[in-house]
Amino acid sequence: MSTVAYERPVLTRHQVGAMNKFSRVRAMEPQTHIAGVRVEELVEKYGSPLFVFSQKTLVARYRELRDAFARRFARVRIAWSYKTNYLDAICTTFHREGAWAEVVSVFEWEKARHLGIPGDHIHFNGPLKTEEVLRRVVPEGTIIHLDNFDELALLERLAEELGIKPKVAIRVNLAVEAIPAWSRFGFNYESGQARTAAARIIAGGKLTLAGLHCHLGTCILDPRAYRDQAAKLTALANDLRQAHGLVLSFLDIGGGFPSHSKLKAQYLPGEQTSPSFDRYAEACAEGMAGLEYPPGQEPMIVLETGRALVDDAGSMVTTVIANKRMPDGQRGLVIDAGVNLLFTSYWYEHDIVPAQPFGGLSEPTVMYGPLCMNIDVVRDTIAFPPMHVGDRLVVRNVGAYNVTQWMQFITYRPAVVMVSASGEHAIIRKAETLETVLGPEQVPPWF
Numbered sequence: 001m002s003t004v005a006y007e008r009p010v011l012t013r014h015q016v017g018a019m020n021k022f023s024r025v026r027a028m029e030p031q032t033h034i035a036g037v038r039v040e041e042l043v044e045k046y047g048s049p050l051f052v053f054s055q056k057t058l059v060a061r062y063r064e065l066r067d068a069f070a071r072r073f074a075r076v077r078i079a080w081s082y083k084t085n086y087l088d089a090i091c092t093t094f095h096r097e098g099a100w101a102e103v104v105s106v107f108e109w110e111k112a113r114h115l116g117i118p119g120d121h122i123h124f125n126g127p128l129k130t131e132e133v134l135r136r137v138v139p140e141g142t143i144i145h146l147d148n149f150d151e152l153a154l155l156e157r158l159a160e161e162l163g164i165k166p167k168v169a170i171r172v173n174l175a176v177e178a179i180p181a182w183s184r185f186g187f188n189y190e191s192g193q194a195r196t197a198a199a200r201i202i203a204g205g206k207l208t209l210a211g212l213h214c215h216l217g218t219c220i221l222d223p224r225a226y227r228d229q230a231a232k233l234t235a236l237a238n239d240l241r242q243a244h245g246l247v248l249s250f251l252d253i254g255g256g257f258p259s260h261s262k263l264k265a266q267y268l269p270g271e272q273t274s275p276s277f278d279r280y281a282e283a284c285a286e287g288m289a290g291l292e293y294p295p296g297q298e299p300m301i302v303l304e305t306g307r308a309l310v311d312d313a314g315s316m317v318t319t320v321i322a323n324k325r326m327p328d329g330q331r332g333l334v335i336d337a338g339v340n341l342l343f344t345s346y347w348y349e350h351d352i353v354p355a356q357p358f359g360g361l362s363e364p365t366v367m368y369g370p371l372c373m374n375i376d377v378v379r380d381t382i383a384f385p386p387m388h389v390g391d392r393l394v395v396r397n398v399g400a401y402n403v404t405q406w407m408q409f410i411t412y413r414p415a416v417v418m419v420s421a422s423g424e425h426a427i428i429r430k431a432e433t434l435e436t437v438l439g440p441e442q443v444p445p446w447f
């Protein structure tokens with residue numbers, strides 16, 4: 001029989017953060033398991049802190065996205081956004097579901113090739129495509145998403161020299177009402193620059209213009225942004241067909257759908273504010289309704305969804321190192337995972353819960369990481385119950401960008417584990433050791 005420890009009653013004054021605006025106290029339940037495995041078992045085996053990915057959730061999210069778009073479009077391709085999480089086991093999970101790869105550097109391209117993805121199943125984005133990089137990837141049929149006129153001229157020169165007609169897409173930046181425009185990448189729609197680039201490619205005759213691409217931004221909570229984006233890409237596609245007889249083979253709407261994490265500016269939790277994939281698919285279908293293409297020649301819809309596929313599948317387990325009382329009255333918790341591992345703490349209010357049953361009164365709490373840096377705040381002003389040294393916490397929805405943007409800084413980076421749908425678990429990235437860090441270092445011979 002389990003017993004609950006006696007707790008001395010205390011009187012506390014009403015505190016900001018305990019109550020929400022509907023006059024309800026936020027209920028917090030412990031999360032003792034991740035993907036069906038006991039948190040304590042995972043920590044005993046792999047240590048703390050620890051990233052844990054649920055393969056079942058990865059596959060479920062992938063299929064939900066694919067099906068939402070497949071209901072509305074005859075041909076759909078998901079090109080997995082490597083930068084969001086390029087661990088082999090994560091990429092392989094998506095590739096086995098049929099995903100192509102979307103990369104933005106030669107490193108990511110090499111990673112996709114190492115996983116056996118054919119070069120012509122890779123979309124290559126981003127501003128960093130040097131001559132050396134293009135010489136490497138173009139002969140393998142990789143689809144180049146052009147970012148600027150210099151790149152266009154370079155690629156034409158290489159195409160001629162190599163005797164290859166590379167497949168390209170034009171990356172288009174455009175304005176939609178719902179969000180600020182990302183105008184840094186690609187060719188602008190409103191100024192006519194994107195249409196000029198297309199005409200230039202067609203006139204040059206050295207490249208095959210296969211698609212149009214637009215990545216609007218990230219964490220876009222309003223599906224209408226995609227309706228407007230799709231409408232502009234459609235108008236450009238219609239224009240190119242009328243003016244040049246060009247029928248494109250794909251329209252790529254980029255990434256940007258939100259996960260269930262909560263941005264700092266949002267009031268309600270992500271589960272309540274993030275629209276379903278269905279609503280985004282519906283918005284795209286509305287936007288593309290005006291496409292004037294011959295029946296049977298409709299373009300493939302390409303999705304480069306990153307965050308929304310992987311974020312909810314990843315959790316972090318962290319351990320309480322110490323309790324503190326801060327001068328402003330808040331309770332302070334020192335935990336063993338810092339912002340060097342949870343980069344997303346800067347813009348998300350992470351959903352953090354105890355991993356064991358708890359008692360006592362919740363009060364506003366600030367969670368500090370282990371770095372000896374004042375900026376190492378993982379979560380501020382969260383209504384949290386008292387914790388003991390050694391208690392575990394689960395930080396939810398941290399699968400996107402953290403294990404690519406994390407920094408080896410002051411501490412070693414921890415292990416990353418995957419749990420299969422049937423509950424098996426294994427390391428997918430080992431914890432770092434002194435050898436990992438020393439590997440690339442050298443002391444000059446004169447020492």
Ligand SMILES: Cc1ncc(COP(=O)(O)O)c(C=O)c1O
Nearest residue numbers: 081215218255256304305306307
């Ligand atoms: C070109 C491109 N495609 C796809 C993505 C993935 O975006 P998200 O994770 O918001 O879905 C990004 C991320 O910045 C990107 O730059």
